[in-house]
Amino acid sequence: MKIGIYGGTFDPPHLGHMEAARTAIDHFGLDRLLLIPNKLPPHKFLPEDGAQEEHRLAMTKICADAIGPRAEAIELELRREGRSYTADTIEILRREFPDAELYLLMGTDMFLSFETWSRPKEIAREVTLVPFFREEGGSHELFAVQSEKLRAELKAKISVLSLTEVHPISSSQIRKLLREAKTQDQGGDLLWPAVYGYILQQKLYGTNADLKSLQPNKLRAISYSMMKAKRIPHVQGAEETAVSLAKRWGVDPELARRAAILHDCTKYLELDEQLALCKKYGILLDELEQKSVKMLHSKTGAALASHVFGETQEVCNAIACHTTGKPDMNTFDKVLYLADYVEPTRDFEGIEELRELAFHDLDKAMILGLETTITELNEKEAPVHQNTFRTLERLRGSCL
Ligand SMILES: [Fe+2]
Ligand SMILES: [Fe+2]
Numbered sequence: 001m002k003i004g005i006y007g008g009t010f011d012p013p014h015l016g017h018m019e020a021a022r023t024a025i026d027h028f029g030l031d032r033l034l035l036i037p038n039k040l041p042p043h044k045f046l047p048e049d050g051a052q053e054e055h056r057l058a059m060t061k062i063c064a065d066a067i068g069p070r071a072e073a074i075e076l077e078l079r080r081e082g083r084s085y086t087a088d089t090i091e092i093l094r095r096e097f098p099d100a101e102l103y104l105l106m107g108t109d110m111f112l113s114f115e116t117w118s119r120p121k122e123i124a125r126e127v128t129l130v131p132f133f134r135e136e137g138g139s140h141e142l143f144a145v146q147s148e149k150l151r152a153e154l155k156a157k158i159s160v161l162s163l164t165e166v167h168p169i170s171s172s173q174i175r176k177l178l179r180e181a182k183t184q185d186q187g188g189d190l191l192w193p194a195v196y197g198y199i200l201q202q203k204l205y206g207t208n209a210d211l212k213s214l215q216p217n218k219l220r221a222i223s224y225s226m227m228k229a230k231r232i233p234h235v236q237g238a239e240e241t242a243v244s245l246a247k248r249w250g251v252d253p254e255l256a257r258r259a260a261i262l263h264d265c266t267k268y269l270e271l272d273e274q275l276a277l278c279k280k281y282g283i284l285l286d287e288l289e290q291k292s293v294k295m296l297h298s299k300t301g302a303a304l305a306s307h308v309f310g311e312t313q314e315v316c317n318a319i320a321c322h323t324t325g326k327p328d329m330n331t332f333d334k335v336l337y338l339a340d341y342v343e344p345t346r347d348f349e350g351i352e353e354l355r356e357l358a359f360h361d362l363d364k365a366m367i368l369g370l371e372t373t374i375t376e377l378n379e380k381e382a383p384v385h386q387n388t389f390r391t392l393e394r395l396r397g398s399c400l
Contacts, residue, residue, distance in 0.1 A: 038084040087119035179206035197225030212310030237343030325391035
């Protein structure tokens, strides 16, 4: 088994970290990549304007999820008191994985000062050193001299990893940009959107966004921070389709955009968290809803849209009925329901017909969508909400 080890303060983790992690996974064919936030880095102090451990860990977990199934963020160093010496971490990992090939990822500066680390010889014995090299800011000559020295003195195994995609920028520069950004999105564009969203939601690094009047890009980032990376393409697709359908059917495209951005924002909450939100916001549930996370997320999503993000009644109502429908759906509700149903990442038998119908006859598309849902739930022997039947009945009646 090949395991990559990538430590850092990750304060915050940014696109450069993610590029390095992805490139290492591909280049070495790593089975696992462990992202390990430091508790206290050995060579420096934690910055005063930095984020707390729990936030650094949460942001690193968001990045690991986005990098892919081989990456994971672990608390190994955060759980250990005192300075986070890499030699201690390697010792623990070696005990846990006696036969694994270990690859230790590191930035240029760390590589060039490797001999000043604690117990460099022990580290070099156990791992392949993987320094990142960037043409901008790197020097072939310095790398060659250092590699030669470490090979000779420590018998180090070294494999340089060239990075080309992301412009090099440090976490401290990003913190500064975020802190200074008063009106624009400065700094946010250097981060994975869900990490940026987490920062905005938690008001880290001096950001102080008013959650009740967010521009779409910030609303999007926060919504993405609340879900798994694999759901993001669906929400992006729903947003794009909701805007097109809104224009086609004469409802406000910008409000449709906001409804689509938020429609699944509570989808990843556990049942008990969903129920806690229902209690907090006084949401009344019928028997079926009390047991179904899938049905609950539209109710709790609508509650957050209203109470946390200050969205209009129209937006919140559409989110509330996007899963089951409701008999008196208006055009805006139908636009969101169908955008969710036919967005480009959806793939099922009959999707093309439904997609086309959504732009030609909204009610007929609704009928087909509801019928498809009922058939699918019946096949799975899953319960169908009474609102779904009632909506279908109402629409069939009006289409006669
Ligand atoms: Fe949903
Ligand atoms: Fe959805």
